[in-house]
Amino acid sequence: MVSKQLSLSTAPAPVRRLPQETSFLKYLCLAPAVIYDSVFFLLPLIFLVWIGFWSVENYRAVPGFSLANYLDIFSQFFERSRYAFAIAQSLWVAFSTTALGIFLCYPFAMALVFLVPERLQRLLLVLSITPFWTSYILRLYAWQTILNNNGLLNRLLMQLNWTKAPLQIMFTQWGTRLGLLHYLAPIIILILYLVLRNTDRTLLGAARNLGATQWQTFWRVILPLSKSGIVYSAIFGLIITLGDVLSGTILGGGTGQSILGKFPLFSSMILNEYSASTNLPRTSALATLLIGIMIVILAAGFKLARSER
Amino acid sequence: MTKEALALLQEASAETAHDLQICGVSKQYGTVPVLDTIDLQVKAGEFIAIMGPSGCGKTTLLRILAGLESMTAGEIWFQGKDITHLPVHQRHTPMVWQSFALFPHLNVEQNIAFGLTLRAHRKPEVQQKVREVVAMLHLDPLLKRRISQLSGGQKQRVAIARALITEPKVLLLDEPMSALDPHLRVRMQGELKRLQQSLGISFIYVTHNQNEAFSMADRVVVMNQGRIEQVGTPADIYSRPATHFIAEFVGNNNLFDGEVIALDQNRVTVHCPQGTLRSNWHDRCPQLGDRVTIVVPADRVSLDSPDHPNENKITATLRGLEFMGSQMIYFLETDTGYEVRVIRQETLDHSSAISINSRLQLGWRTQDTVLLGERIESGHNHGQ
Amino acid sequence: MGAQRKSGLDLGLAISGWIYLLLGFIFLMLPIVTLIAFSFEEARFPTLPWTGWTLRWYQDLLTDGRLLQALGRSLIVSPMAAAAATAIGFLAAYALNRFDFRGKNLLSALFIVPILVPPLILGVAFLGLLSRLNLQGQLLSVFLTHIVILMPTAIALVGLRLAQMPKDLEEAAWNLGANEWQALHRVILPWAMPGIAGAWLLAFTFSFDEFIIAWFVSGFEPTLPVSIYTFLGANLNPSLNAIGTIVFSISVLLLIGVELLLLPLVLKPASTP
Numbered sequence: 001m002v003s004k005q006l007s008l009s010t011a012p013a014p015v016r017r018l019p020q021e022t023s024f025l026k027y028l029c030l031a032p033a034v035i036y037d038s039v040f041f042l043l044p045l046i047f048l049v050w051i052g053f054w055s056v057e058n059y060r061a062v063p064g065f066s067l068a069n070y071l072d073i074f075s076q077f078f079e080r081s082r083y084a085f086a087i088a089q090s091l092w093v094a095f096s097t098t099a100l101g102i103f104l105c106y107p108f109a110m111a112l113v114f115l116v117p118e119r120l121q122r123l124l125l126v127l128s129i130t131p132f133w134t135s136y137i138l139r140l141y142a143w144q145t146i147l148n149n150n151g152l153l154n155r156l157l158m159q160l161n162w163t164k165a166p167l168q169i170m171f172t173q174w175g176t177r178l179g180l181l182h183y184l185a186p187i188i189i190l191i192l193y194l195v196l197r198n199t200d201r202t203l204l205g206a207a208r209n210l211g212a213t214q215w216q217t218f219w220r221v222i223l224p225l226s227k228s229g230i231v232y233s234a235i236f237g238l239i240i241t242l243g244d245v246l247s248g249t250i251l252g253g254g255t256g257q258s259i260l261g262k263f264p265l266f267s268s269m270i271l272n273e274y275s276a277s278t279n280l281p282r283t284s285a286l287a288t289l290l291i292g293i294m295i296v297i298l299a300a301g302f303k304l305a306r307s308e309r
Numbered sequence: 310m311t312k313e314a315l316a317l318l319q320e321a322s323a324e325t326a327h328d329l330q331i332c333g334v335s336k337q338y339g340t341v342p343v344l345d346t347i348d349l350q351v352k353a354g355e356f357i358a359i360m361g362p363s364g365c366g367k368t369t370l371l372r373i374l375a376g377l378e379s380m381t382a383g384e385i386w387f388q389g390k391d392i393t394h395l396p397v398h399q400r401h402t403p404m405v406w407q408s409f410a411l412f413p414h415l416n417v418e419q420n421i422a423f424g425l426t427l428r429a430h431r432k433p434e435v436q437q438k439v440r441e442v443v444a445m446l447h448l449d450p451l452l453k454r455r456i457s458q459l460s461g462g463q464k465q466r467v468a469i470a471r472a473l474i475t476e477p478k479v480l481l482l483d484e485p486m487s488a489l490d491p492h493l494r495v496r497m498q499g500e501l502k503r504l505q506q507s508l509g510i511s512f513i514y515v516t517h518n519q520n521e522a523f524s525m526a527d528r529v530v531v532m533n534q535g536r537i538e539q540v541g542t543p544a545d546i547y548s549r550p551a552t553h554f555i556a557e558f559v560g561n562n563n564l565f566d567g568e569v570i571a572l573d574q575n576r577v578t579v580h581c582p583q584g585t586l587r588s589n590w591h592d593r594c595p596q597l598g599d600r601v602t603i604v605v606p607a608d609r610v611s612l613d614s615p616d617h618p619n620e621n622k623i624t625a626t627l628r629g630l631e632f633m634g635s636q637m638i639y640f641l642e643t644d645t646g647y648e649v650r651v652i653r654q655e656t657l658d659h660s661s662a663i664s665i666n667s668r669l670q671l672g673w674r675t676q677d678t679v680l681l682g683e684r685i686e687s688g689h690n691h692g693q
Numbered sequence: 694m695g696a697q698r699k700s701g702l703d704l705g706l707a708i709s710g711w712i713y714l715l716l717g718f719i720f721l722m723l724p725i726v727t728l729i730a731f732s733f734e735e736a737r738f739p740t741l742p743w744t745g746w747t748l749r750w751y752q753d754l755l756t757d758g759r760l761l762q763a764l765g766r767s768l769i770v771s772p773m774a775a776a777a778a779t780a781i782g783f784l785a786a787y788a789l790n791r792f793d794f795r796g797k798n799l800l801s802a803l804f805i806v807p808i809l810v811p812p813l814i815l816g817v818a819f820l821g822l823l824s825r826l827n828l829q830g831q832l833l834s835v836f837l838t839h840i841v842i843l844m845p846t847a848i849a850l851v852g853l854r855l856a857q858m859p860k861d862l863e864e865a866a867w868n869l870g871a872n873e874w875q876a877l878h879r880v881i882l883p884w885a886m887p888g889i890a891g892a893w894l895l896a897f898t899f900s901f902d903e904f905i906i907a908w909f910v911s912g913f914e915p916t917l918p919v920s921i922y923t924f925l926g927a928n929l930n931p932s933l934n935a936i937g938t939i940v941f942s943i944s945v946l947l948l949i950g951v952e953l954l955l956l957p958l959v960l961k962p963a964s965t966p
Contacts, residue, residue: 029788142724243811410865
């Protein structure tokens, strides 16, 4: 047996890789996901933007490149189809609902983390998330029966003599908000619960020790530490509410009344336009517009998050 | 010895059945050296312990042997074949892991049989092999148990059984005792040694525990900071430490630094701050004026010697005691503020209880000392 | 005196906290309770006071049949889409867990993107592509498109479980002679099972309840949510309460499964098997 001559250098050594680090298995395992996403996710989205530039002749979509759809949309922006108002309505409802959702869910999550004994926490958390596991559309139907003019809520209120005439919640954006809140609440509660649960208890003890009141401990220790949870909840809430169709249609009645006026949500509008006209190029253009709006919001959100650091 | 000379010698003496040859293995993370030119030969049927403080690279070396970690230079030869570039699963170097790494979804029997079921096999043959290994490790009543139901000692034996069932020629062990209770460790040491001898295969055992290494191994490899400090039998390492690191790391030694002022046939006289001391030299004759270190084991130093004069004497004050069961450690301080340790076997009727702060005369024989060259790196200083 | 005042404040805080929790739970549970209760109620327009018990709405489901048909379709397509997404997701999660390579973080982020895009936009996009391929308007279309939105959850959950796996488990398998495939399906896969099962359940739920994409692509083979939507538009039919109760029962079963399998993964960071 002969051992070979070796030369050792003291410079940064060349990398010798193990067989298992350069395995072919890596590509085999990643391929299905990458290929599927490329074909069924990236491709449709790219296609979507392109279709927005097609035109329609004789009720059939014709490939090409024309700005006809966009021109048409913007010509109707403030009149006729009133896209601008629908967008404004969507933005208004989205922001107000998200803010409201975080504001209402935060105390709930805090109560779960700090008030409920440890053994019960998991059970109550699961109960809070339960609605997420039931059908969204059916929950909205149930809310319909509750919020109707002669539904549960109004019957109860009138029997208690708290109000004379029935409260009009359906067909307003308050109805929409209720539905959206019911959809968002379990998730926001979960996010905030996880973030709050990880708050370092010793920091709280230290704050109290230094003389902070309950309110000060909350405002100056707990709240800042939970900022990431709030940011995630906000991003999540905004994206969901901007894209949601069902609450606005089922509870908001399609063109729900709000402070801004009686306008539909932009998302519902896209859905209804398509079912009315099946004009795919037009719908695609509208959808692309929505994508643009969302990107702007996300970018603004990231800028805001980064500037606060 | 150079690589070429080594190769020639090996070619000449073909009987030297070296199972495992580690040649010039080095590993760098970027520019940080983790292992530096490790050369080691393991004979067939030898129990080798690789010992050192944490971070010395011993586990890295073991993982490189198994093929789980890459090296930046070097080769590994196993039974005459170059396995340097073989992937893990083809090396046939099963390991007993520190955490045992038993498969939680399989019961004991399935864990043990795992290695055999990977290739084409016949069930009765596998069952037979499992029975043999299980008998060898006294696991008979545990066959159908889940892993989570086992104690630490039982898990260790299952891990060993699982590794041995494929009849390897070398077994790698990565600190397998660290997860066991101390009283169990001592028992397992004996069992492990007996197992190795009855199987006749090589064991490469990595540990930071001196007792384990010394009690079980045929040869001990002491590592420090990525290098091999010394290779030898436990007795060699214990009584003839080759470097300062080993003298401080192994056993309980007192180190006296000083300058050579006189030379003799095989003895030197050294002037140290604590006094003028003598030592034997073995490998290399020191020169006058050389800076050297005299190593005196703590159990070779005797307290107060009125009738038995020792060649080496120093005076020190008793500062503390530590009771160690059958032994007592005495902590003394010389006039120069240097700590000396003395270990003495205590018999029950030892009526002479020495009081703290009493000045004592310490002595030892020159033949009990070892001489080391100049201290190269200041690992830690006892202070002069 | 100060201590007493403080404990009074704490008690007040505690009480209001529990009241808030109670109100919150009432809000969360109200529609579900209403659904179940009124599925047995006599009156056509469910409201107070209670009129009587009946099973006729469940019978209506059977006689009409459309909702039950849609339920059947959902029960076929959702488990299958969930299974496909989980399988693809497991392989991807394994590769991400085991290998380190340039652009790994970017790839992980890209895998998450499909769940961030609003289903409304995806629905239009899918319809565009599928109609060119003549694959729209069938149950198959729902199957193909749902996989896209189910994959991120599968990758994340299986990845979570794999992250808890001790590294030496796979190394031990190799060390004992297993090649990569053998280690993958004999050691890694069994370990990942709780994560895979949990991911499947979660994906099933998402797909089962998904409305918008299904509305765009399912055409003449509507899934349950799409079918319900048409019912809602047409008439206020109390048999919707009945189908709602059935769906809720299915959801509860799934939820129990998820609670047993998934919550331990999320609440406890690194644990034993």
